[in-house]
Amino acid sequence: xxxxxxLHIAVFLAPAVLVYxxxxxxxxxxxxxxxxxxGGESGPVFSGLSNFHTLFGDPRxxxxxxxxxxxxxxxxxxxxxxxxxxxxxxxxxLSHPRLRFAALYRSxxxxxxxxxxxxxxxxWKLILSPIWGIAPSMLDAAGLKSLFAPWLxxxxxxxxxxxxxxxxxxxxxxxxxxxxxxxxxxxxxxEAGEIDGLTGWAAFWKIKLxxxxxxxxIISILTFVGNFNAFDLIYAAxxxxxxxxxxxxxxxxxxxxxxxxxxxxLGDPYMGSAIATAMFLIILTGVCIYLFLIQTRMRxxxx
Amino acid sequence: xxxARHSPLNSIAAHGALILWTVIALFPVVVILINSFKTRQAIxxxxxxxxxxxxxSMIGYQTVMKQGDFFLYFQNSMIVTVVSLFLILLFGxxxxxxxxxxxFKGNTLMGLYLALGIMIPIRIGTVAILxxxxxxxxxxxxxxxxxxxxxxxxxxxxxxxxxxxxxxxDDLKNAGRIDGMSEYAIFFKLVLPLxxxxxxxxxxxxxxxxxxxxxxxxxxxxSEATKTLTLGSQVFIGQFVxxxxxxxxxxxxxxxxxxxxxxxxxxxxxxxxxxxxxx
Numbered sequence: 001x002x003x004x005x006x007l008h009i010a011v012f013l014a015p016a017v018l019v020y021x022x023x024x025x026x027x028x029x030x031x032x033x034x035x036x037x038x039g040g041e042s043g044p045v046f047s048g049l050s051n052f053h054t055l056f057g058d059p060r061x062x063x064x065x066x067x068x069x070x071x072x073x074x075x076x077x078x079x080x081x082x083x084x085x086x087x088x089x090x091x092x093x094l095s096h097p098r099l100r101f102a103a104l105y106r107s108x109x110x111x112x113x114x115x116x117x118x119x120x121x122x123x124w125k126l127i128l129s130p131i132w133g134i135a136p137s138m139l140d141a142a143g144l145k146s147l148f149a150p151w152l153x154x155x156x157x158x159x160x161x162x163x164x165x166x167x168x169x170x171x172x173x174x175x176x177x178x179x180x181x182x183x184x185x186x187x188x189x190x191e192a193g194e195i196d197g198l199t200g201w202a203a204f205w206k207i208k209l210x211x212x213x214x215x216x217x218i219i220s221i222l223t224f225v226g227n228f229n230a231f232d233l234i235y236a237a238x239x240x241x242x243x244x245x246x247x248x249x250x251x252x253x254x255x256x257x258x259x260x261x262x263x264x265x266l267g268d269p270y271m272g273s274a275i276a277t278a279m280f281l282i283i284l285t286g287v288c289i290y291l292f293l294i295q296t297r298m299r300x301x302x303x
Numbered sequence: 304x305x306x307a308r309h310s311p312l313n314s315i316a317a318h319g320a321l322i323l324w325t326v327i328a329l330f331p332v333v334v335i336l337i338n339s340f341k342t343r344q345a346i347x348x349x350x351x352x353x354x355x356x357x358x359x360s361m362i363g364y365q366t367v368m369k370q371g372d373f374f375l376y377f378q379n380s381m382i383v384t385v386v387s388l389f390l391i392l393l394f395g396x397x398x399x400x401x402x403x404x405x406x407f408k409g410n411t412l413m414g415l416y417l418a419l420g421i422m423i424p425i426r427i428g429t430v431a432i433l434x435x436x437x438x439x440x441x442x443x444x445x446x447x448x449x450x451x452x453x454x455x456x457x458x459x460x461x462x463x464x465x466x467x468x469x470x471x472x473d474d475l476k477n478a479g480r481i482d483g484m485s486e487y488a489i490f491f492k493l494v495l496p497l498x499x500x501x502x503x504x505x506x507x508x509x510x511x512x513x514x515x516x517x518x519x520x521x522x523x524x525x526s527e528a529t530k531t532l533t534l535g536s537q538v539f540i541g542q543f544v545x546x547x548x549x550x551x552x553x554x555x556x557x558x559x560x561x562x563x564x565x566x567x568x569x570x571x572x573x574x575x576x577x578x579x580x581x582x
Contacts, residue, residue, distance in 0.1 A: 006405075006407065008485075008486040008487065009401050009405050009407055011397075011487075012397040012398060012400055012401035012490070013397070013398050013401045013402075013413065015393075015394040015397060015398075016394040016395060016397060016398035016417070016457050016461060017398065017413075017417070019390075019394060019450065019453050019454050019457065020417060020420065020454050020457050020458070022454075023425075023432065023435075023450050023451055023453070023454035024420050024425050024428065024454040024455065024457075025416075025419070025420075026431070027428035027429075027430075027431035027432040027435060028423065028425075028427055028428035028431070030428070030431035030434075030435075031427060031428045031429070031430045031431040034430060034431060086324075089320070090320075090321070090324060093317045093320055093321060094321070096317060099314075099317060101318075101321075103573075105321045105324075105325060106573060107569050107573070108325045108328055108329060109324060109325070109328050110565075110569070110572075110573070111328060111329060111332065111562070111565065112328050112331075112332075113511075114511050114515075114561050114562075114564075114565045115332070115515070115558060115561060116514070116515035116517070116533045116557065116561070117515065117517060118515075118517060118533050118536055118537045118540070118557065119335075119536075119554055119557050119558055120331075122540055122550065122554055123331040123332070123334075123335050123554060124331060126335070126547075126550070126551075127331055127334060132346075132347065132350060132547075133347075133350070134334065134350050134351070137350075168327070168328070173576075176573065176576040177576065180576065221422075225422060225424060229424040229426045229427065231426075231517075231518055232515075232516075232517040232518060235517065235521075236517065236537060252426075252518075255429075256518075256522075259429070259430050260522065269430050269433075269434065272429075272430045273430045273431075276427050276428070276429065276430060279427055280423070280427045283422075283423065283424070283427070284423070287422045287423075
């Protein structure tokens with residue numbers, strides 16, 4: 001081996017490293033750097049943290065930022081409290097060893113996940129629309145007509161509605177991951193529990209749930225990262241203005257409007273970079289909390 | 304022994320819950336599809352009814368075909384997705400082979416460097432990506448999208464493929480070396496065929512997000528000639544909001560290709576997820 005040339009290692013690595021560095025890592029750092037500049041007449045001018053002063057100090061900017069961040073946390077919160085329990089419940093039912101049609105159900109549950117946000121956003125917009133009347137007439141059939149409201153058009157409901165639509169779309173992913181984790185629990189462990197009198201619900205809470213906690217941790221961090229750079233669903237359903245009255249504005253739509261511009265506002269790449277930097281720090285914090293605080297404390301079981 | 308865990312009542316409840324969610328999951332898709340084949344009156348009068356001889360109409364599809372260039376959009380999406388997947392698999396497999404096969408200085412560091420992109424979304428760098436594409440004249444080309452999606456897909460591809468390549472037997476590769484095969488031949492002729500299942504998993508994982516992405520087509524390639532199907536249907540539907548037939552038909556046309564891909568690849572996708580490829 002030693003006398004062979006080692007050039008081939010470089011040849012194998014080069015294409016991936018070049019593309020990845022040039023299109024992903026370099027622009028990422030460049031964006032962080034641009035957040036320290038402002039646009040001058042003859043190109044960018046270094047201005048230190050002034051963009052961040054504007055973002056957090058100027059009442060108009062900071063109100064938009066905190067609004068988007070707060071909405072983003074609410075969006076994430078709805079995912080955590082709705083998506084994960086439904087995912088776990090569906091996976092738990094599906095993992096019954098003698099359940100029939102399991103493959104059929106699994107495929108059906110995953111169909112919303114493969115659709116684009118554009119389809120999902122518009123489809124739900126039509127269904128919830130008071131003009132078409134599918135949602136009100138279905139509620140009417142159940143005797144609940146008084147509960148209907150144009151959910152996507154009301155400031156107090158729109159964000160929660162969109163979060164639930166997103167949950168509807170993505171519940172397939174946690175379901176699959178937890179399903180896989182449940183299947184990997186050996187039969188002997190469950191039998192040992194049975195001998196100790198743990199069956200049904202008790203077996204689920206005391207044996208299975210602790211064993212799938214690492215999977216729930218992974219799902220949570222994937223959801224966190226996904227939610228904090230989400231954009232498409234809000235844009236498709238509510239447009240770049242994230243209406244009504246910015247009540248569905250999250251960091252992704254805020255970034256898009258700021259750096260790309262919309263209607264009368266001109267795009268500002270430097271303020272856009274500042275927002276992207278804030279998003280980067282938020283995501284990085286989330287990932288670090290997961291890697292260093294949660295994952296290391298979670299016991300992994302080897303069978 | 305299994306009795307304690309299975310009773311007929313439980314089984315009925317289980318199927319009840321699963322059927323309920325199946326209905327919830329499929330309801331919007333079915334409503335869109337059936338109404339796209341109906342007349343405008345029928346869409347509003349009986350939205351949940353199947354199209355009948357009387358209410359059947361293709362008017363929406365005719366509008367879409369006349370107004371939107373859906374074949375071009377479809378072709379653009381196809382090119383972007385297929386070329387990106389090819390590059391992700393080729394470059395990803397090559398890098399994974401280098402990392403899993405050879406010991407060299409900085410191997411672990413290189414692995415970590417490439418893994419960074421698994422957790423940090425590429426969208427964060429959009430501002431600088433757009434500037435770079437403007438500077439290199441790649442704005443409004445499919446090349447820009449292909450480059451971005453390749454970079455986005457590489458980290459996870461390298462990670463998954465190098466796990467699998469570690470399992471390829473050393474004896475096989477050493478036998479190849481004794482026979483005088485070059486390292487390139489060993490990679491392309493011995494190792495690649497053995498990791499085909501893992502490559503399929505990587506391809507399926509990347510295919511759907513690339514096909515469905517709205518952000519980068521909107522920012523990097525919004526011109527009429529380079530619109531992808533996702534962006535094209537978004538713009539089209541935005542223009543035709545009041546023409547319900549056209550909107551429903553456009554949505555159905557956008558659903559169809561993904562549904563076909565899913566039917567072809569669903570087994571691969573589900574096997575990929577459940578085999579723990581994303582742990």
